[in-house]
Amino acid sequence: MPTAVRAPSPGRPPLVLLVPALVAATLLVLPLVALLLDTPWRGLLGQLTEPAVRQALWLSALTSLATVAGCLVLGTPLAWLLARVEFRGRALLRAVVTVPLVLPPVVAGVALLTAFGRAGLVGEPLREAFGVTVPYTTLAVVLAHTFVSMPFYVLAVEGAMRTAGGRYDDVAATLGADRWTTFRRVTLPLALPGVVSGAVLAWARSLGEFGATITFAGNYPGTTQTMPSLIYSTLQGDPELARTLSIVLLAVSVVVIGALRGRWLVGAGR
């Protein structure tokens, strides 16, 4: 009796593909392994409880969660607008929303300063009218983070709304639901996986944000110095501590990827 039909063996992977693939994998893994090897694990806990580190950890947690909240409240309606409403200039709006995704963060910081800085387009009238200055405040950090994180969230949610399709919305409408009810009861629940993965992506982006923050919000312990800014400042004087702090963010990244993998695959499979 013949054994089960086997697919023809594809043969050995050719070296011309295998070698660059291994180089690529090494390039991605080696720096992280070096970081792990070089970390003074014994002093880790003591360093994490230092006031400057505690402040930066707390500030990073606070601002990244505020950023996610901002994305949920403002980004969800924007995603809905892009996915469900036909209007002139929709393609243009989507393109504009995507720009911060590829913009160098330091350019984002300069742009934010030009708009909200003390001498900025909005910042100057704001300061003259209300005496409010945005830079150097925790609000500026959240503003910078929201600017760079929002596109990740909006694109994820818009994609989820599009893949869910408008048919259920149409059914809800024929049953007499108005658009707000439809959004709440039909569109949003169907897009929930996108909302979750978008929020996680935005959160991760916010947690790692450095260039726009240090350019726009500045760098001061307790008010604007987030973990990446602290790592950068620390690297100048105490590289060992900088590596320890980097480990913390690396651990968070690994957890995020672990959490996202399931969501992401579910999202892609639909």
Place this chain on the structure above:
Amino acid sequence: MTHTGRRSIVSLALALTLPLTAAGCGGDAERGTLTVLAAASLTEPFTELAERFEEQHPDVEVRLAFDSSATLAQQVVEGAPADVLATADGATMLTAAEALDADPLAFATNHLVLAVPRGPGPVEGVADLADPDVSWVACVPTAPCGRVAATLLEQGLIAGEPVSLEVDVKAVLARVVDGEADAGLVYASDVVTAGDSVRALPLPGAADERTVPSVLALPGAPGSAQDFVDLLLSREGQDVLRAAGFGPI
């Protein structure tokens, strides 16, 4: 174990770049390059001196990189390909010089001042820094300019709190020039080179906390590195530094 690992990575990087440098030197000109890492505060005089050096040594191309002294010293210790290191103070230089077992030279002096925008503003003296409505900035304590600022704060010669700690002195200056801060603690030389946009107010106690910019031709650098150091210490080099607001040793 990790250290041998790092060394072999460095040598791998060198092995990869060497053929490139060799190819770059091809042709009849055979122009060598001299890489000078200099503190941000040295931007203007070093740019000028590099131009003069290239005029005097047509066979050498000077490549300049400016950053915080602490960052540069760190890079040199980690084996960054450079020929000359110039820091804003002696303490930062010592970390590099000790690691490389080399002898640096002092070539100027500098001191902190309070930079404010030209024209009337909320800051007319160091006492105004205590006003919570005043936004002023300084360097991070790891940078030489920040170390002095931290000392003055500790001694109570400055009251109040900065709103931001910038990574190098030019970033502090930029905040003042752009109007994003009412005042900034920068070097006297920075105000001179910034031109008309800012003016300097005296900072009590800063004269006792002078910084001493130092230079080092790195071990293994070509002879042109020493030539550059010589230019810096020569009458001509010192004149350039004086014009840029640096004091004599």
